[in-house]
């Protein structure tokens with residue numbers, strides 16, 4: 001066992017699989033709702049879990065363009081699936097919430113926010129790309145002098161326990177986006193799952209004091225150098241086995257300078273404008289507000305909910321939508337994600353998680369569309385020379 | 386953990402009272418608003434807008450059309466076109482509305498200091514320009530020529546008739562108006578505003594133009610100004626997009642890389658011209 | 667004695683004839699005369715023979731479409747503009763009412779005379795066409811823009 005003063009930010013230690021339950025019990029004892037991966041309806045999703053038994057033990061997920069399915073692994077890994085079907089986004093940026101209620105009576109009009117204390121959540125099993133996505137959403141919801149109160153409250157109370165990816169998925173390209181697979185920032189603790197024929201352990205690396213507080217209550221032992229070495233080797237191999245790649249070199253300009261390329265029309269013929277990609281993307285932040293009045297006519301409320309640039313009413317102005325064609329809407333989504341984000345928030349809005357590829361019913365692949373546009377741009381350039 | 390102080394919630398409107406209402410045309414009214422809580426005087430820049438909330442109906446962006454020196458009351462000129470603007474102007478004096486703002490980047494009136502200032506308004510576009518005009522006229526000597534050109538559908542849809550009479554009467558303002566059609570009782574111009582731009586007196590080497598109106602009209606007006614050698618970086622336009630949040634967080638108002646609510650609504654033409662010419666941006 | 671500006675000089679100083687060669691100006695001056703209209707005076711009516719082409723010097727003229735009981739103005743023309751395009755196009759019939767809104771001065775060209783000069787010397791005809799066509803194209807563009815009814819939309823945007 002490690003002594004309490006050895007367990008501090010920067011320290012590495014080992015938690016055995018047999019003791020993994022402790023992690024969840026300690027988190028619960030500290031007042032956290034533990035949100036972690038579990039199998040539901042044929043997919044790994046992030047939900048509140050009570051104990052380690054809910055984790056997707058021995059589950060593998062296979063994804064391809066337009067496909068997602070679970071399989072059994074040869075081992076008993078707890079985090080052997082690729083990042084979950086839905087990201088952590090709904091827990092910080094709620095799909096729907098009441099912003100305020102308005103009361104009107106006589107000469108009074110007043111607005112009050114609902115008094116709902118934000119839950120104190122521990123996210124267990126976050127991947128590097130998912131932490132990167134949250135960092136991006138922070139820039140949207142917590143920038144400037146008016147942070148989003150709901151997001152900020154949920155975010156500031158949350159504890160992030162990350163897991164380094166032991167393998168890459170068919171649709172993963174975090175290496176291209178420089179967001180993974182190694183967890184390097186944004187987390188409180190990070191685990192690397194180490195499975196050997198005779199042992200099943202987790203290398204625990206402590207990043208923050210909040211993480212150390214939890215770690216101190218766990219039965220940890222010192223990490224052996226070869227365990228740290230194995231964790232590094234696993235990550236190196238994961239980085240080598242990305243299923244997809246996206247060449248980001250000059251991509252922003254390629255997108256922004258080719259808004260009239262024929263590729264947009266081509267993808268529009270396949271895109272159903274179903275908005276799935278925007279629903280599963282961990283960085284999409286668009287939202288809308290709706291104002292509803294109670295039947296008594298004296299109270300009303302404003303609701304905020306996720307919105308998608310694929311919906312026609314998203315760009316509605318009196319007289320009609322600004323982007324009536326699917327072509328313009330796909331172009332908006334992809335150009336925003338991979339190019340305008342950089343102007344707006346300093347980085348690409350894509351972390352390379354591959355969800356939009358797996359969950360597209362039309363098997364549209366953002367990496368392929370970007371490559372096609374690049375080819376078009378290069379041909380146009382060559383034509384000019 | 387409770388929510389961040391409700392006071393800082395950027396979505397929460399302040400309560401303002403309609404203290405005056407004047408119908409400008411059959412479907413357009415100018416409302417004067419004062420804060421219900423007297424402490425809320427509101428400084429603003431010409432060209433900025435507020436989000437106005439009609440109880441239960443919803444919330445929409447509306448430009449401020451009043452004098453920027455008068456911060457105790459806020460003036461809005463609203464055309465009733467739909468489910469929010471209709472109830473907004475159906476309000477009677479004394480009614481309460483919600484208001485968030487002011488938002489956005491406005492007209493850079495300072496950029497015209499020492500130069501000719503051209504104001505080109507189409508239809509309701511005169512409302513967002515009015516604060517810039519009033520501001521410039523308050524310090525008339527800071528500018529060379531001030532030219533105001535205004536195009537409207539017909540004589541009945543002209544806004545701010547009092548101002549128009551005032552501007553027309555001033556020897557130090559070049560004011561002209563044109564309408565698309567009129568009866569015989571109209572003695573002014575009939576025809577597109579481009580004709581007025583073509584004939585306007587200004588020094589293209591030393592002028593700044595502010596244009597506000599329907600997007601097509603702004604594009605054509607800018608082309609006409611450029612044909613008269615006014616450079617793109619001396620031309621400013623005000624854009625309109627669907628808006629829900631007004632502080633770069635809902636994504637609705639995006640125009641290429643720009644958030645119209647925060648980076649605009651007023652943009653310098655050279656920064657957005659390529660986007661303006663691309664369909665369905 | 668007041669020195670009267672020769673008609674030829676007036677023609678050449680009009681924006682429409684900017685840069686006209688002396689040959690042509692003296693030739694077409696033979697078809698021209700000065701005219702004045704009082705505010706409210708009818709210059710020609712829809713259906714009249716288009717036997718005169720005008721260049722407006724000062725004042726304002728409204729083109730109107732007469733309708734039951736009242737007239738709808740579609741365009742006003744000011745100093746520098748030309749009036750009555752129909753002089754050039756068979757069957758040489760006026761397409762609108764033209765009414766002076768303000769006191770107006772113009773140069774009136776006898777259309778038959780002008781057409782004969784154009785036919786006789788194609789260089790003259792070509793010079794005039796080059797002046798005439800851009801103005802007509804611009805008017806057509808403007809008319810189309812007007813027809814879009816730009817300001818009818820709900821807000822400033824559409």
Ligand SMILES: Cc1cc2nc3c(=O)[nH]c(=O)nc-3n(C[C@H](O)[C@H](O)[C@H](O)COP(=O)(O)OP(=O)(O)OC[C@H]3O[C@@H](n4cnc5c(N)ncnc54)[C@H](O)[C@@H]3O)c2cc1C
Pocket residue numbers: 316317318319434443444445446447448449462463464465466467468469470471509512513624625626627628650820821822823
């Ligand atoms: C920066 C800015 C300044 C504006 N200034 C003025 C002004 O001074 N006076 C004025 O009368 N109007 C102004 N408008 C336009 C005004 O916001 C719309 O007319 C209004 O949103 C229409 O809402 P509605 O619900 O009545 O109409 P509906 O047609 O019922 O619209 C439904 C919804 O669509 C959206 N929407 C529709 N049209 C527009 C639009 N043109 N712009 C943005 N969102 C729209 C709104 O969310 C609206 O609630 C401005 C718009 C912007 C963006």
Ligand code: SF4
Pocket residue numbers: 277280281282283337349350351352353354355356357366
């Ligand atoms: S765009 Fe696609 S791959 Fe990129 S972060 Fe969003 S869902 Fe993941």
Ligand code: SF4
Pocket residue numbers: 270271272273274275276277278310356359360361362363364
């Ligand atoms: S790209 Fe695919 S997921 Fe996205 S809207 Fe089109 S069909 Fe739906």
Ligand code: FES
Pocket residue numbers: 627628629630631632633634635636637638639644645646647
């Ligand atoms: S109005 Fe929400 S981002 Fe501009």
